[in-house]
Amino acid sequence: MSLPFTALADPTRRRILDLLRRRPHLAGEIGEALGLSQPGASKHLRVLREAGLVRVRREAQRRWYELDPAPLAEMDAWLAPYRRTWRESLDALERHLDEGRGPEEEP
Incomplete structure (x- = not known):
């Protein structure tokens, strides 16, 4: 799985994938775009x-x-536990901030 991560480290390659996400392209079209x-x-x-x-x-x-x-799906599966961790951390931060807010400060 390290090859896809390495390939995606380059912003130009990410832009190419953005183009290909919409539809197949000829190499010349990609270069021109x-x-x-x-x-x-x-x-x-x-x-x-x-x-x-x-x-x-x-x-x-x-x-x-x-x-x-297919490789993107593998990367997504690998990232899933990290997304859960981030979400849990952000939820905890939100609870903490809400606890410090008084009733007059409610949105």
Whole structure:
């Protein structure tokens, strides 16, 4: 699972996934949409493909890139206990702040 996290550390790759979340794109479309050179777009797409976050569908000379949600689902499952911890901590903070508020300060 470390490859997807490593791939997503780069903001350009996150922007590519944002594009692919909507629909598949050609490599040239991705580069154009993000202001990347063809070699730059290809480099980022290769990293995302190796991390399993995108897959390529060949159609004659064209390569369509699309999101593969499976690694994201694995990451989401791994993050679930941390979200619970954050939520519990924020709930405790909210209770603490509410206890310090007098009746005249209620929203």
